[in-house]
Amino acid sequence: MSLNTEDLLETCRELKDIFAKRAAKYDAEAIFPVENYENLRKAGMMGLMVPESHGGMGANFYQYTRAAGIFAQGCASTAVSFNMHNIVMGALAEVDLSSVEGRFGQIMKNFQDWAFAEAMSGKVFGAALTEPNVGFHPGSLSTTYKKVDGGYLLNGKKSFVSMSGYADYYVVAAVPEVQPGGEIPVVSWLVLPKDDPGIEIEEMWNTMGMRATVSNNMKLKDVFVPRSRLFLGFEGLVLQKLANEPHFVVGGFTACYFGVIEAIFNFTVEHQKRRNMAGSDIPLIKNEMIQTRMGEMSVLVEAARQLVYHAANLVVTNRGERETNAAIHRAKYFVGEIGPQIASLAIRACGGGTISKHLPMERYYRDIRCCGLMPAKSDECLWYVGKQAFGIDINKHSETYW
Ligand SMILES: Cc1cc2nc3c(=O)[nH]c(=O)nc-3n(C[C@H](O)[C@H](O)[C@H](O)COP(=O)(O)OP(=O)(O)OC[C@H]3O[C@@H](n4cnc5c(N)ncnc54)[C@H](O)[C@@H]3O)c2cc1C
Known part of the structure; x- marks a missing residue:
């Protein structure tokens, strides 16, 4: 059964009213809206973009647009930070693997199943793409990864990482230490758990606006990422996806x-x-x-x-x-x-x-x-x-x- 837009928006309006009461405090103290995320979790919203086949709501982009707008009426920082989670889930949900076969297809399916299951259990995904002196330009990143036994070793620095210290996972954009050449630079997404010892959050977020997004700098020092946490199992996905x-x-x-x-x-x-x-x-x-x-x-x-x-x-x-x-x-x-x-x-x-x-x-x-x-x-x-x-x-x- 497909998601009923009005039912979804009604739930979002109820959450919005709750968020609105807390927004001034979060903003004044520039603290992450932990309680709002509890409400989002209880309402099943971590699965907003997860397909129904995986137990989620399976919202389409129009439904998501309406839902995000309502959340933002209550607390813009909650909506914008939660948007990072939905970028990840939404982008993943759009990849139709029903006709993909073979070993490679299985790797992609395994990744998708894992990420959806984590979201359905209430886990939150952040996205770390922006870098100091680079901005949000994945074609010019300086965070690198190199292949090691069983996975990749990641080094670099990210800026504006919303939900830093709170998201359960960060999807980090990085380039291989040595670019293989070719028309489009290889830029990949790798997924890190928040408690990896190689992740250091620089707590410097004190801004004019969007204060409760808590978008700090993040240093990555020799972070090991197992091969199974390469986004959808293949390198070079980022620029192609963003362009198209x-x-x-x-x-x-x-x-x-x-x-x-x-x-x-x-x-x-x-x-x-x-x-x-x-x-x-x-x-x-x-x-x-x-x-x-x-x-x-x-x-x-x-x-x-x-x-x-x-x-x-x-x-x-x-x-x-x-x-x-x-x-x-x-x-x-x-x-x-x-x-x-x-x-x-x-x-x-x-x-x-x-x-x-x-x-x-x-x-x-x-x-x-x-x-x-x-x-x-x-x-x-x-x-x-x-x-x-x-x-x-x-x-x-x-x-x-x-
Ligand atoms: C509240 C908030 C939350 C955010 N959360 C996240 C997050 O969770 N994850 C994430 O990855 N990012 C996040 N971002 C970062 C965001 O995605 C942008 O990357 C960031 O706001 C851009 O930063 P910048 O202006 O320093 O970068 P830049 O793009 O480098 O821009 C700096 C200046 O240089 C100019 N400029 C840059 N390149 C050129 C060029 N080639 N030619 C001419 N002029 C140029 C720009 O116009 C601008 O004036 C967040 C940002 C905000 C404000």
């Missing part, structure tokens, strides 16, 4: 940050409904200027929604096609650039009281500013979409920004 199907890595963030935009809009409506015009008992919302400002915000929010949902639906119907990938980047650009603008309009409309820490608006303002920094960054989106407009093949690795 960038929706999880790009669109997942868009979904979360669109949720912040919705929270800003809803807050602004409710805040203004409660106020009267200065020195009178006439409701503020009767004021033409206030109505016009709300109209301006409404147009922007709806435009963002259409771009985000359209792109998500295209992933369901035409995954990996160039127009789908362009749509994913149009939505990311718009949410990343229009989000801070909407937050600014909201503060202008609601007034000085909204910069107080006892209201969520100032947190939304800081959090939404981070959207354009996350893959794909705003300029990268425009570059990519512009190429598509000229008919350049954006699914070709050499034409991407990775």
Whole structure:
């Protein structure tokens, strides 16, 4: 039986209300939302993207987009960090192994079965791709692995590792010590358990926004990874996957940050409904200027929604096609650039009281500013979409920004 969207969203709304009550504390202290993850676990959400054949909910990308947006309305840091888990599970769930045979097929199946079983038992997967001085550009990584007896030895440094110290596993992107040559550099994902003695977390996370993602630096020193923990059992998967199907890595963030935009809009409506015009008992919302400002915000929010949902639906119907990938980047650009603008309009409309820490608006303002920094960054989106407009093949690795 396929997942009912409305049932899923109802559960997400219940969780969102719980998350919203805790968000200010997590943000103020820049601590990981451990209790929220307990709620996610209890609701079976670690299996949100795990196929039904493996006991999960089997959400499609549109359903995921809606769910992530609702979580973010309660706590953006929870949604964005949880997005890393769903990037891993979603990317894995999209690999259809039903017709793959032979020894190699069995290796892939074993990996998939293991990862899904871990998620279904409540384990959380983080993703460590970004590096200092490299950013999120897997084509230029300096974290390396070399083959040793039974597996690989990993060395390097990662930055912005969300859920650092909390995720049960990290999916780490790395390159072989010696590149074999060829058109596309070999970049592989290797899965590390969090308690490996070679992993050192540098606790330095103290940021303007998205504070509860706890995205610290991570040092990797001679970390042994058994062969069975090479993602899907083969090297060189990363760039190919990102070039052809960038929706999880790009669109997942868009979904979360669109949720912040919705929270800003809803807050602004409710805040203004409660106020009267200065020195009178006439409701503020009767004021033409206030109505016009709300109209301006409404147009922007709806435009963002259409771009985000359209792109998500295209992933369901035409995954990996160039127009789908362009749509994913149009939505990311718009949410990343229009989000801070909407937050600014909201503060202008609601007034000085909204910069107080006892209201969520100032947190939304800081959090939404981070959207354009996350893959794909705003300029990268425009570059990519512009190429598509000229008919350049954006699914070709050499034409991407990775
Ligand atoms: C809250 C949060 C959570 C995150 N969680 C994770 C996570 O869990 N895992 C993970 O792997 N990453 C994570 N990231 C990192 C994210 O994916 C990005 O990689 C990161 O935000 C980009 O960092 P950067 O701006 O330093 O990098 P860069 O991409 O290096 O950019 C630095 C600057 O240089 C410019 N620049 C870079 N290359 C070029 C070029 N070739 N030509 C011209 N200009 C260039 C950029 O435009 C930018 O202005 C997270 C980020 C945030 C904000």
